[in-house]
Amino acid sequence: MAVRRQRNIYNPNDVEPFKLSRSKIEDFVKCPRCFYIDRRLGIGQPSSYPLNLNTAVDTLLKKEFDWYRERGEAHPIMQEHGVHAVPFQHDDLDEWRENFKGIQHHHKPTNFVLTGAVDDIWVDPDGNLIVVDYKATSKTTGVGIDADWQHSYKRQMEFYQWLLRRSGFLVSPRGYFVYANGRTDRRAFDNKLEFDLTLHGYDGDDSWVEGTLLDIRKCLHGALPAPTEHCEYCQYREETPPHH
DSSP, rough: OOEEEESSSTTTTTSEEEEEEHHHHHHHHHHHHHHHHHHHHOOEEOOOOOOHHHHHHHHHHHHHHHEEEEEEEOOOOHHHTTOOOOEETTTTHHHHHHTSSSSEEETTTEEEEEEEEOOEEOOOOOOOEEEEEEEOOOOSSSOOSSSGGGGHHHHHHHHHHHHHTTOOBBOOSSSEEEEEEEEEOOOOOTOOOOOEEEEEEEEEETTTHHHHHHHHHHHHHHHOOOOOOHHHHHHHHHHHHEEE
């Protein structure tokens, strides 16, 4: 069921900065109406089930890359793909990875505090930071990053790049998705899953972020937007008979 929220509801008359996460910005991109209902009216969309296996893969990948980070060495997959970089060491990295904290930036034109929790950051010999995102799936047809539904992954990476640039870092436009693809061609389960690890480069463009933030502020100061075409939640609301 939808959840009525009591916290972090936007008040146009409030002078305090308003915290806005990367995922909420993505919600706005997908449907301004649902975003408005959530952040202005306090009624969130139904929660999805936790992806515990994906979380386990993320945790183990972080531990694996951290092993190389401590030694200042490149991970074998970086060497295999000719990526001249090593995992980035920084005192705030653990906080940047933590949900509800992450990298933060106060965007003064909107008075939003923007947040986003990264999976990993690498650094090249010139000091440019490289945003890295871990993904887990299980496909027999191979893994890519060109499907329409993966546009949100690319915006996610671009937003992290934007946050790091606003935090004063040099950031490479080239980011990477580390994909763990679960194999189903084994004889049996045998109490374990095996994965193929692949690396996919992506050249990000964060030029959309600034305008989107201004659009979000305008939305939050306006009336309830019209339903969004192809939004399943809007369609559900439109088709639901009125309660008597």
